[in-house]
Ligand SMILES: Nc1ncnc2c1ncn2[C@@H]1O[C@H](COP(=O)(O)OP(=O)(O)OP(=O)(O)O)[C@@H](O)[C@H]1O
């Protein structure tokens with residue numbers, strides 16, 4: 001469904017991704033793991049056209065999207081939940097979700113913010129709470145709920161568990177799994193927490209210094225402990 005062919009990504013003069021090729025199919029759930037600075041977030045942002053300048057070809061449903069700005073990629077069905085979450089601090093939880101509707105793909109019926117909130121047990125009692133009054137974990141869950149309001153075909157989820165309490169992390173697993181199962185949404189997840197990544201995905205991609213160094217099933221990943229030692233150990 002989305003494929004990047006030999007892309008190079010830059011922040012100004014800094015070359016970050018090197019001739020990287022990656023693709024994932026409809027409904028696929030893929031984890032990207034790698035050390036700090038490996039380029040995981042840069043890959044997500046490159047697919048979304050949200051920051052780095054990118055050379056090389058990116059296609060969605062077989063059509064090139066290289067020239068499309070991020071809001072048009074959103075309308076095709078890509079939604080990025082960035083590391084910094086970008087919650088609107090002076091809007092309520094409900095308003096934060098409602099505002100995301102405009103990004104939904106053409107022809108999709110409007111999503112109902114209350115129906116989305118219902119799927120996230122933690123948000124149910126927080127509907128009228130303002131963004132800045134939420135804890136870090138609550139903001140993360142809201143960021144996921146908001147992305148969902150745009151009815152994505154692939155959610156690009158950047159380190160959702162960072163700084164989030166274990167109970168909330170477990171709730172995220174249940175909620176995200178249910179959502180993917182029910183809607184057929186694909187998931188591309190950057191994650192340091194291997195347990196979490198493994199709960200939610202079937203395939204794991206390891207990145208090191210701007211390149212993909214492993215791409216396979218979790219069983220293959222576990223059967224090759226040297227990959228973890230070489231590319232993930234600090
Ligand atoms: N806005 C930016 N301007 C310049 N360099 C950047 C920018 N954002 C990231 N970088 C650099 O790009 C490289 C890859 O960063 P990236 O954020 O993609 O890594 P990451 O794998 O997501 O790391 P982490 O696990 O810490 O989130 C790093 O060397 C980082 O310093």
Ligand SMILES: [Mg+2]
Nearest residue numbers: 040041042083
């Ligand atoms: Mg990152």
